[in-house]
Every structure is written in C-alpha cells, then in structure tokens.
Amino acid sequence: MDQPKTAKEALDKLGAKWSPDLDAFACGQIDASKVRCALCANAPCQCPEFGTPEYFALIEKRHGHK
Ligand SMILES: [Zn+2]
Incomplete structure (x- = not known):
C-alpha cells in the first residue's frame, strides 16, 4: 500500500480537496x-x-477509494 510518509506529502496527495473554506x-x-x-x-x-x-483511512476516504 502506498501511504504518504509525511504530513506535507499527505496534503499534496489531497491536492484540490483542500478546505472548501480556504477561499x-x-x-x-x-x-x-x-x-x-x-x-x-x-x-x-x-x-x-x-x-x-485512522488518519490514513480518513485520507483514503477523502480520495473516494472503496
Ligand atoms: Zn482534520
């Protein structure tokens, strides 16, 4: 399984799925x-x-996997 190693990497993987309130x-x-x-x-x-x-599971969920 390809899991991000750092918080920054995890955030980069989220890409456009950043906070909807950021704007x-x-x-x-x-x-x-x-x-x-x-x-x-x-x-x-x-x-x-x-x-x-739990953290990585949340990332997977946000990516729409499963
Ligand atoms: Zn949070």
Whole structure:
C-alpha cells in the first residue's frame, strides 16, 4: 500500500480537496479557526493523530477509494 510518509506529502496527495473554506479565509472573510479541515471537514480540525491507521483511512476516504 502506498501511504504518504509525511504530513506535507499527505496534503499534496489531497491536492484540490483542500478546505472548501480556504477561499473565504484567503479573502479575509473568516478566521483561521473557522476554516474547516480538508480531511475531517471540522473546524477546528478533529483528525486522528498523523501516522495512525485512522488518519490514513480518513485520507483514503477523502480520495473516494472503496
Ligand atoms: Zn482534520
């Protein structure tokens, strides 16, 4: 299985699936704490700890696998 080794690699793999709120944040419309996570879609982020099986499972899910 081809799993990302670093947080940056994991984020790169997400590509366009970055936070849907990022544009609003970039425009100064919302605070950073209100930007939903690209992975868990929660603000603030509630992702499992990086490197855990749960974390990678979440990435796989966001990629639309399975
Ligand atoms: Zn998250």
